[in-house]
Amino acid sequence: MDIRFLTTFIEVANTRHFGKAAENLYLTQSAVSARIKLLEEYFHSTLFIRQRNSIQLTQSGEKLLPYAQQLCSTLNEAKQELQIQSSEYVVCGATQLASELILPSTLKALHADFPDWSVKAEVLTLDSLSRQLHERVTDLAFSTEPLKSEEVNSQILLEKPLALYRVGDAQAEVSASDFVAIDFGSKARDILLTLYPQLRDAKLRTNSLTLALNNLYAEGGIAVLPEDAFVHLPAQTPITKIQSLENISLKVYLHTMKQVRRVGLQGLIDGISSINPA
Template identity: 35%
Template structure:
């Protein structure tokens, strides 16, 4: 399978427009159309329905999207892995949800890995929570950083850090009663967080913003106002500046950040050696 066909297919799906996809890929529109036709010939079925002003995936196209994404990720990883030269002897691919990558502790951990293993090249991937288990099983990633380790056979894990989610508002002197009428910003932090959030009566309403990224939630609270949970490390600088305020008597949700991997991974011995080195640091 020509990876250029896959990239074109995914770009057309993202833009839902041949012309916009052509601009983003620095191609002519006819070249994009030709690539999609070639892909459909190889697959033996149409991947898009083409109606004036309405470009949509067919049922086959919908099913093909995750395969195209996986093939491109695997190809990119393989190309880097086999091309390691000079002082780099190993590549470690690390996956995490976008909210985890936005945490300072994740970036600090990457620096610690490079210090412990300077001969390793690092590759990071952004995953949805639904992709984490499959990414580990299919070896799309070697390790995952997560607050909710998946329940898989052969799973291994080590705790990296502790953090809290705190309930904040742009308005001062708010308590659990006064926030009932404020716009709700919901930062999607996973299943356990969702369960705990559902037990807080003052927050049971439709959120004005449902976000998978802490920076988007933060900017909304600062610019538009409201109430919502943020990681303490994200909120604290704005609390210190007087831009955000912790809601009085609100619960703080304690969380742990874990590094997880499978003992069946080809690099499991290297990963365990890395864990030992980080502990010794």
């Protein structure tokens, strides 16, 4: 059985509310409900009485709660103890765009400046990134969007202006049939649509800058890109700036928990901050 089912059960028992438990655990309410259902199937017993404005523990739920709390506490203590004894590793998580923009240089710097550390890196959705950071599964989190949490320190590692470009033969018309839409966030999209409402549609939508650039190089087209995007295209590729997007930039954030419990991790975080100045 997944230990996270028990932590979800404890959170629902504490909040007496599926929605609040989901918010505290950085999960959807349906995910919380699914975990509780699986837990009830595992124990062959109903754990909560679900009423319209009240969620109460059943007698079985009351009996399970102290065991769940004790088990979770013991496992967390064991995890921390093992991490203290084997602290020379770091787990990096990043959203798709952030992984393409910052992870290669960050990993290179980590290997050069912290050669004794083993590194694990993976690409995650923003929700998974936030959840794993709060669960301390991930040590360093990188994203192009801020995380709204009082428990997290966030800093900008990279910031680049955005502009609308045409790759390939210059044409006068800005058309949706040539548009490659990269997900730079709702603010960039709203400003672009104010300037070019015809770009509400696109021939390709993606959260990958690499995929977008490959498509633009192969087929030509228009896209919102960082202002140094030409360096990522093969030499001699024709690229023309159509218009800068005022007051909009692409940002990459580094997120870490405010309370760092791992031995040596704070020094590594400080090192990453200096390696990639904003």
